[in-house]
Amino acid sequence: MEVPGRVWAEVDLGAVRHNVRTLRRRSRAPRLMAVVKADAYGHGAVPVARAALAGGADSLAVATAGEGAELRRAGIRAPVLVFGDLTPEGLRAAARERLAVSAHSVPSARRIAASGLDLEVHLKVDTGMNRWGLEPGEVGAALKALGRTPDGVYTHLACADSDPEATGRQLALFDSVLAAHPFGGALAHAANSAGTLWHPGSHYGCVRPGIALYGLHPAGDAGDPAAEGLRPALALKSYVAAVRRLEPGEGVSYGLTFRAPEPMLAATVPVGYADGYRRALSGRAEALIRGRRRPLLGRVSMDACVFAADREVRVGDEVVLLGEQGGGAVRAEELAARAGTINYEITTGLNPRRVERSYADVQGS
Ligand SMILES: Cc1ncc(COP(=O)(O)O)c(C=O)c1O
The missing domain is CATH 2.40.37.10 (Lyase, Ornithine Decarboxylase; Chain A, domain 1)
Incomplete structure (x- = not known):
């Protein structure tokens, strides 16, 4: 860790709690999963996760088993979903740390079933982003490979901040997948921050905001967080x-x-x-x-x-x-526009080995 006083980040946990409450008010879903992957987008995973839970989040999401293990080491007991693909070693770590896992493909559903581990499983369906997830036509085979009803089923929106028609098409496809298979009581979820703020049809049982928790605008390099009632943290x-x-x-x-x-x-x-x-x-x-x-x-x-x-x-x-x-x-949106990137990369790119972080509640709870 760097000697204090050269360059530092001040993180306002009161702002995180405020943003969670704001997102809950904007959401019809009964639950909110706070996305704290990548060290909470550079804000510090453990303090932000605690603040998000105190602000009303029901669960947390991370990208890797290691990120989930860090939350558990800090004594955080809330449900945690790992979005990323997991190797057999990753699945064992998830079971040890009681992390829910994602099944992205038929082989990944098979691997989870073959592991014999007691794991909470969320099926991830690709409805148009073409990055991770089961093609809608593969969902039946994945359910068969899994051999049981999953605990959750979800998709990810590619352009909820910019293209309502494409978002509508993704949600219609997700709805058709939900209607076509016996998901029982599985928790359906789809909304990132942009979905939570602007697409009520994406809320289902749970919203999954990341960037907006930090008071940053989902458009990335434009938009005013204050106009959405968000406070940069x-x-x-x-x-x-x-x-x-x-x-x-x-x-x-x-x-x-x-x-x-x-x-x-x-x-x-x-x-x-x-x-x-x-x-x-x-x-x-x-x-x-x-x-x-x-x-x-x-x-x-x-x-x-x-x-x-x-x-x-x-x-x-x-x-x-x-x-x-x-x-x-x-604002991070201004720096992002000037650097030709998005606010996500501005905060996530801070180097924690050099940038000392301090936590405060300057905006109250
Ligand atoms: C699967 C998934 N859900 C939700 C989020 C949160 O997205 P955002 O930060 O745009 O709210 C992410 C972030 O990339 C994600 O990968």
Whole structure:
């Protein structure tokens, strides 16, 4: 772990609880499964899982058996579903840790049955994303291979944030699968964050939001979380380590891609792409220092970058790379658009070996 004080993430667990409650209000489903895979999208799986459960989540989801085991090691006893494919070793770990598993294909249903392990199983059906899951025509064979009624049956929506017609087609196909087979009391689920917010027809027995738990907008690089009643949970901060004067024509950082057009001040901040502050932001992002937006000058390097400054800016000043300061805000959606990516990758890409995380409840419960 890094020595504190260089670059840090502040995670507001009150915001996570608030977002869970907001999503529950928007959902018709009796249950909510909080998706905390990938270390809770870079926010820290264990504290976020606890906050989500305290906010009203009924269960959790992760991508791998290892992620589920981390929750169990922390003493979290809530139901946990593993979305990802599991090898025989992965299935044994899931049984040991009491994690529910996904059957993605007929061979995976067969492997689960052959393991002889006492596992909760959710069948995953591919209704159009063409990534994971049983083709609708394979569901009968998977049920036969499994040899019993699954505990859950689910699908994943490819574009609930952007294409209502394609989403409608996926849901119609899912409905036809649910009607065609004897699923008994299996829990049906389909809605990611976008489905939870905008497609009531996807709610079924349980919604499965991820990105919105963190107060981030499901559109990825656009949209205002506040317009959906969501509160961003993570702020990324650093400090001004040096202030220097640039003469006209002097360049900044590798490649000298920024040249000072006139005499100006520049603040060096010890955050770089090794921390997860992406190099694609070079020359494009802004940060807040002393309550004002300051353009990033030139390239982001591995451990540092440089922002425009003025005489107000002092060594030691707080720099808000993501989050709020003095009434202004830099949102993950803005950084994503500027870096040519999505908010998911902005927070998930933070490097926990370098970015110290602290937890607070600054927005209350
Ligand atoms: C199967 C499944 N369900 C739900 C989610 C949550 O999606 P989102 O973060 O868009 O809400 C994911 C995330 O990728 C997923 O893979």
